Amino acid sequence: LQEHIVRTKRLEAVEQMGAAISHEIRNPLTTAIGFVQLLQENDAPQEKQTEYLTLIKSELESAERVIQDYLTFSKPSLVALSDIYLHDEIHHVLKILQPLANQYSVEITEKLEPVSSIHGDRQKIRQCFLNIVKNAIESMPNGGVLTIESTASPINAIVKIEDSGVGMTKQQIDRLGEPYYSTKGSRGTGLGMMVVYSIVRALRGTIKVQSKVGKGTVFLLTFPIKPES
Ligand code: ADP
Ligand code: MG
Numbered sequence: 001l002q003e004h005i006v007r008t009k010r011l012e013a014v015e016q017m018g019a020a021i022s023h024e025i026r027n028p029l030t031t032a033i034g035f036v037q038l039l040q041e042n043d044a045p046q047e048k049q050t051e052y053l054t055l056i057k058s059e060l061e062s063a064e065r066v067i068q069d070y071l072t073f074s075k076p077s078l079v080a081l082s083d084i085y086l087h088d089e090i091h092h093v094l095k096i097l098q099p100l101a102n103q104y105s106v107e108i109t110e111k112l113e114p115v116s117s118i119h120g121d122r123q124k125i126r127q128c129f130l131n132i133v134k135n136a137i138e139s140m141p142n143g144g145v146l147t148i149e150s151t152a153s154p155i156n157a158i159v160k161i162e163d164s165g166v167g168m169t170k171q172q173i174d175r176l177g178e179p180y181y182s183t184k185g186s187r188g189t190g191l192g193m194m195v196v197y198s199i200v201r202a203l204r205g206t207i208k209v210q211s212k213v214g215k216g217t218v219f220l221l222t223f224p225i226k227p228e229s
Pocket of ligand 2: 069131134135190192193
């Protein structure tokens with residue numbers, strides 16, 4: 001069993017990554033536009049046209065993945081801090097990801113006990129759980145079980161996300177959160193966990209990862225609850 005406490009890593013703030021992200025989105029768009037121009041300009045044979053269209057589709061999908069890992073819930077110029085109930089936000093995220101879970105034959109069990117509120121940005125908190133749960137589902141290409149639990153302690157809201165997926169080695173766990181680190185080839189962005197660590201750090205939370213190759217992974221997150229006033 002690989003157990004590893006990953007202190008909320010010192011990564012650039014999500015905001016500072018904005019420029020890099022826009023680059024990550026602009027690159028595939030520029031390539032796609034190039035192929036559209038080729039299609040418009042020349043009288044390429046049918047098979048060439050089909051090839052260009054396939055490339056355009058894959059470039060657009062790549063831009064869409066970056067947006068999903070980074071901007072799913074963001075609203076322009078709206079950084080609003082409020083009292084957030086994690087069990088509600090997680091329930092919302094699970095609803096959004098249900099179609100993906102169905103596609104992967106993943107069964108989701110929710111054990112969401114009401115927890116005291118934490119203070120934070122709702123969009124970012126949803127993005128954080130979306131990225132973790134999406135990874136968990138994607139780690140079970142042949143189906144499996146995903147369990148999400150929330151519990152309260154006197155000082156923390158605790159969330160446990162457990163999958164029965166491919167698992168990770170210690171080396172892989174160590175690299176979690178590193179920008180562009182992905183084992184998913186062209187289907188990965190390597191941005192999801194970077195965003196997760198950045199958000200958890202902003203909330204002064206902690207992330208603990210336990211994983212066993214071929215067995216599955218547990219993410220344990222804690223967030224300090226808002227003191228009653
Ligand atoms: P991406 O999902 O685009 O590859 P992420 O930053 O979201 O990028 O995740 C980085 C890598 O961490 C993944 O490619 C995968 O190797 C690993 N990973 C994250 N969560 C899990 C999980 N629940 N089970 C197995 N591997 C995981
Ligand atoms: Mg991911």
